[in-house]
Amino acid sequence: MAAEDYVEYASGLNTRKSYRLYKRAEKLMPGGASSHGQCYPVFTPYPLGFERGKGSKIWDLDGNEYLDFVLAMGPLIHGHAHPRLVEAVRDQLAKGTMFAVLHDKEVDLAEKVCRMTSMDMVRFSNGGSEATQTAVRLARGYTGKNKIIKFEGAYHGGHDYVLFGGGGPTTGPPSAMYKIPSSWGIPEETAKNTLVVRWNDADSLEKVVKRNADDLAGIISEPVLMNIGTVPPEEGFLQLMRSLCDEHDMLFILDEIITGFRLARGGAQEYFGIKADITTYAKALGGGFPISAIAGRRKIMEDLVPGKVFHAGTYNANPLCVVAALASLTELERPGTYQRMKKVGDMLQAGLEEAIERTKTTAIVQGIGPGGCQLYFTKLDRIRNYPDYMTCDSQKYLAMHRKLLKKGVYFHPQQYEHLFVSTQHTEEDVKQCVSKVQESLRELT
């Protein structure tokens, strides 16, 4: 290959096969990928192509090995190719891949999900966006009201109801936060019905609720903002959402697509001691297979039936994903699992803080045990909300990501993502990661 035909991804790292793959992909798929979250320029100068993964490690097409702290943006709570998930799916493959009607494992999964989360009823779908779309429609159908509140910097997927106010792959300048949707093609009527409020700002939340209560169907919120790194709720903020919903006949929708089954068996609701009316789950539920869930109180969920609120999907609760989810949850229920993940997650956070200290880097780490953490290049002592996040140095983060690749550690290139550990990550993996981060920070100062 001629030298000019190859763009280096990270200094000194051979990614020629990834580059060639991307050049083929960009001719056929807009942005060279199948998702805005996976394409150029999220991955600059191009996304790396991966060939295989095992436990906490992944290998790219050029044979480079990395310790993986991205875990496919959350789903791989048991790491790559966990033997018991693989076995469950292999067994099911031989029995039939789809029936598109009730099957026994689906009911087993419904029972397990409801038991672990203390929900009354559940419906399955395929991805997080489908789940949050149905949750919002259900809140509107149940209350007979139109508007919803979402928070700046929260990401709830790729549908019109929630594509406002940044978060995840829609993260952009704060000036675009309130009125301008994060996508072309969203009708003005939809924009009028989604009100964006600042995270951790109790006064604004109360004001917006009071001004719009007559037509507010509910509040949709992540329990911890996981799409601008890791930004926890301040004392009382989730409780305020709960009480405002009770006071004004609105529904509290908690989007636990990331936190569900990760922060605790019962997700963020167990962790923070709070109860939502409708909850959405995905990522850790399927352990890497595309399955999501909408769950909640019986009285509300009973409106998700023909003639009332519509919800359907040919692939919903397909057996392959259902058996993977059963295996994923069974692994999570093993005694000591969450304690171990918390220990390794806390170790990662503490290690990164020490690396920052030792290299005198202007940065902080925010985290939430098994839920993940993020390193922010910032002078602030805390990231409380989206405008705070937007002041962080994302170019420096990208530079660190590239240095780490060369050293065999895989972080996402974007600071709005976060660092995850799986049940397969060991203390040794974390020690190695921290020492490579320290080297990278030293090189960057």
Ligand SMILES: Cc1ncc(COP(=O)(O)O)c(C=O)c1O
């Ligand atoms: C909190 C949250 N909700 C919803 C979604 C959308 O899920 P999906 O990408 O599966 O549609 C995401 C995706 O990252 C998410 O983080």
